[in-house]
């Protein structure tokens with residue numbers, strides 16, 4: 001199965017395991033507040049990332065010294081982890097500063113994310129459990145989804161504090177969404193979370209897109225110029241044919257006659273090339289002036305004969 005861009009970001013985020021216990025607790029906090037469900041009744045974390053699934057049991061052991069009550073049984077697809085034992089849930093809630101019986105309004109308990117190292121860990125956990133990012137070849141979008149309203153509000157402020165910009169917010173179903181739409185901000189966010197390789201991927205995709213746009217604009221422009229040059233040359237040849245038919249070509253001043261003959265013999269030559277064929281050679285603008293004069297004379301002849 002092909003790994004999505006989100007999947008590769010999550011794999012990158014799982015390369016390093018938190019050194020300090022405070023960070024392990026903060027990451028678990030982020031995971032639980034952004035996972036599928038978390039409350040007094042227990043926690044349910046569902047993921048498709050193998051790397052995250054491998055990390056989860058180690059992380060919860062490091063943070064709280066506890067094991068999950070349900071872990072996925074091998075296989076692929078969605079991997080489900082559950083905490084259902086009331087004692088374990090009470091332990092986790094207490095660590096986060098909540099009373100086990102009073103968990104109606106879960107929020108980001110600030111002492112848990114006081115240290116800078118823990119802020120990054122918290123947001124990494126939030127992304128691993130409730131985040132996704134679109135493949136930059138398809139578009140720029142990173143989002144975090146939580147079912148808790150105050151968590152959304154507090155994470156919004158936390159992101160501004162550590163990243164220097166606010167995410168946008170939206171609702172989808174029962175979820176609160178924090179999202180980013182600008183490639184640079186998504187790259188900054190991924191770097192901050194600990195996925196600099198993915199962040200580079202975003203910036204490279206953006207550069208490539210800009211370069212392609214530039215090349216396309218350039219080609220369109222060149223095509224337009226070539227068309228213009230070809231049309232002008234055709235018009236000049238037509239004028240020269242008319243002048244000859246009117247018997248005026250031989251009586252033209254030398255300069256104009258030479259220009260006409262040169263154009264007639266070289267219908268595809270550029271103005272610069274024609275200018276160089278003159279004896280002595282003249283400037284491109286002088287050549288352009290002579291050819292314009294020829295078209296005017298032909299037009300005058302046409303009008304006179306009507």
Ligand SMILES: [Zn+2]
Nearest residue numbers: 022023117118
């Ligand atoms: Zn820490």
